[in-house]
Amino acid sequence: MVISNIYKAKRVIIGAAILGSFAITTSVSAVVSHPAPYPLVDEWNVGTSDNYGWSNYIIKTGGYGSASSVKNIYGFVKSKASTKYGWANSSSSREWYDVRLDGFWGYWRF
Numbered sequence: 001m002v003i004s005n006i007y008k009a010k011r012v013i014i015g016a017a018i019l020g021s022f023a024i025t026t027s028v029s030a031v032v033s034h035p036a037p038y039p040l041v042d043e044w045n046v047g048t049s050d051n052y053g054w055s056n057y058i059i060k061t062g063g064y065g066s067a068s069s070v071k072n073i074y075g076f077v078k079s080k081a082s083t084k085y086g087w088a089n090s091s092s093s094r095e096w097y098d099v100r101l102d103g104f105w106g107y108w109r110f
Contacts, residue, residue, distance in 0.1 A: 036107060040064065046103035053078075054091035055103030067106035072098035084110055 030047030041060040047053070057068040066088040069080040078092035078101065094101050 035105060040107070042066075042105075042107070044068075044103075044105045046105075048094075048101055051094040052091065053094060053101030053103060054089070055105065056087055056089045057105040057107075058087045059107045063109055064107050065110055067108070069104045069106075071102050071104065073100045073102070074098075082106075 028047065028049045030045065030049075033044050033046075034042055035044055036042040036059060039061070043058050043060070045054070045056040053070050055068040055070050057066045059066045065082060065084040066086070067080070067082040068088040068090045070078045070090050070092045072078055072094070078098070079090040081088040081090045090103075092101060
């Protein structure tokens with residue numbers, strides 16, 4: 001009786017460890033870059049985390065506005081934002097048919 005309880009406890013512990021390793025597994029990819037040409041000062045934060053993607057862009061040079069977007073693998077816009085001052089933040093959850101999410105940035109003069 002004691003041996004069967006120990007055997008059951010071992011199975012439960014091993015099962016919990018296996019399931020826990022799958023539950024904790026996440027995939028995060030993030031990049032911070034400065035893609036605009038000199039002399040423009042900017043910052044772009046883009047990345048993915050499991051089924052979520054984001055693109056945040058700011059151009060700090062006066063007289064320029066910021067834009068960002070998130071598109072799926074087919075080029076359909078899932079989210080977009082633009083602003084004259086401050087961060088343009090766009091983000092989206094990935095659906096099964098999106099396959100992949102990509103972030104984009106842009107700026108314009110006003």
